[in-house]
Amino acid sequence: MARPVKEGWITAKTADINDLYERSVQCPESEVSLIYQAWDELRERKPVVIREDFCGTSAVAREWVKQNDINRVVGVDLDPSVLAWANNKIASELTENQISRVDLIEHDVFTVDLPLVDCTLAMNFSYYGFKKRDQLLRYFESVKRGLKDDGIFLLDAYGGSDSFLEMDEERDMDGFTYIWDQHLVNPITGDVVNYIHFEFPDGSKIKKAFTYEWRFWTLPEIKDVLLDAGFSSVVVYWEGTDEDGDGNGVWSVDSRGEACAGWVAYMAALK
Ligand SMILES: C[S@@+](CC[C@H](N)C(=O)[O-])C[C@H]1O[C@@H](n2cnc3c(N)ncnc32)[C@H](O)[C@@H]1O
Numbered sequence: 592m593a594r595p596v597k598e599g600w601i602t603a604k605t606a607d608i609n610d611l612y613e614r615s616v617q618c619p620e621s622e623v624s625l626i627y628q629a630w631d632e633l634r635e636r637k638p639v640v641i642r643e644d645f646c647g648t649s650a651v652a653r654e655w656v657k658q659n660d661i662n663r664v665v666g667v668d669l670d671p672s673v674l675a676w677a678n679n680k681i682a683s684e685l686t687e688n689q690i691s692r693v694d695l696i697e698h699d700v701f702t703v704d705l706p707l708v709d710c711t712l713a714m715n716f717s718y719y720g721f722k723k724r725d726q727l728l729r730y731f732e733s734v735k736r737g738l739k740d741d742g743i744f745l746l747d748a749y750g751g752s753d754s755f756l757e758m759d760e761e762r763d764m765d766g767f768t769y770i771w772d773q774h775l776v777n778p779i780t781g782d783v784v785n786y787i788h789f790e791f792p793d794g795s796k797i798k799k800a801f802t803y804e805w806r807f808w809t810l811p812e813i814k815d816v817l818l819d820a821g822f823s824s825v826v827v828y829w830e831g832t833d834e835d836g837d838g839n840g841v842w843s844v845d846s847r848g849e850a851c852a853g854w855v856a857y858m859a860a861l862k
Contacts, residue, residue: 596793601766603795609648612791612801615762616715623823625828625842626655626710626745631861632844633826634707634741638709639663644700645717649677649693656689663692665708669699703728706741713746717807722782724816727808731820735862744822744860748810750778751853752778755807767791776807783807810848810856822860829856 601611630638639661646666655664658722674695681693696703700713701721711734720861721727734744755778760771768790775784781836787801814825829845830838842857 593783596791599766600792602791602793603789603797606767606789606797608648608797608800609673611764611767611769613648614785614802615787617648617650617766619633619650619793620635621767621780621840622651622659622712622714623654626712626859628842629743629745630710630858633743633859633861638743640708640710641665642667642705642708644711644713644734646677646695646713647673647715648682649695652677652693652695652715653681653684653689653710656685656692660688661692661850664694665674665705666693666695667698667700667703667705668695669697671697674687676799701726703733705737707737707742709739709742709862711742713744716747716749716803716805718746719803719808721805722806725743725810727813728820731817731822731860735821735860738862739862742862744862745819746813747855747857748808748813749853749855750809751851753852781806781808810858813858815860818862825858825860827856827858830854 619655626638626641631682639654639662643664643666646652646668649666651664652664656661657852666677674697677695683692685693689787706707718727718730738744755774755776756773758773762769770788770790773801774786775782783805785803786799786807789797789800810827817825827846828842829848831841831843848856
């Protein structure tokens with residue numbers, strides 16, 4: 592039921608879904624920190640030029656150029672509306688020098704052809720949109736071709752027993768509620784349909800603000816496809832836990848993991 596709107600409240604009418612998305616699911620500082628950690632541990636130099644595939648709102652790209660005066664980034668996404676939002680954000684949030692080191696390109700990551708980079712990122716499971724093994728293989732091969740000789744491809748994956756269930760998970764955010772809706776899980780094909788919904792203090796809602804029609808890939812499958820694509824090795828970064836068993840934001844290379852209800856991991860594939 593609708594409630595009177597108080598000053599400062601976000602409602603379904605006033606909400607900016609890209610802003611809510613960033614606040615709910617992204618933490619660009621930790622992703623940039625993971626890039627530096629992986630390069631520190633796996634290579635003997637620091638990365639400078641990166642490519643953010645499926646860049647969406649460009650959160651990581653913006654954070655990358657804020658790190659220093661030399662970092663450069665190219666973001667690739669095929670949705671012109673999110674890129675327009677990202678370009679506005681870049682113009683309002685970054686200095687001229689930082690802006691000169693970010694390029695956003697409207698293109699399918701599958702076929703994009705760009706100058707070689709040190710590191711390519713594919714985050715928030717976006718490559719799960721490639722549902723056929725052959726498609727995934729061709730995407731990984733093209734990422735490998737786009738990397739310098741010592742390049743690293745960093746990608747994330749999710750899993751755990753809950754990922755096989757049709758279920759909702761709500762999280763209270765500052766001024767709104769974020770809902771992750773695992774709406775459909777097909778155990779035969781591996782197809783999943785996930786939605787993000789938002790709800791507001793006045794009772795208004797944005798249902799299906801984002802829709803993801805994915806194949807639910809498992810870590811060993813992804814690793815096998817990366818190796819088939821020609822990457823020389825693949826390591827998994829697994830998150831440590833605090834005394835309550837919750838993720839503590841400390842990532843380390845691991846080969847065991849933990850069979851818990853829900854996890855997110857990163858993979859580093861070395862050219
Ligand atoms: C789940 S969002 C991820 C956004 C961001 N990378 C993050 O970490 O939150 C997926 C993004 O990938 C884009 N996308 C999906 N398929 C694509 C493709 N084949 N080529 C380029 N962009 C694609 C969508 O437009 C959307 O902005």
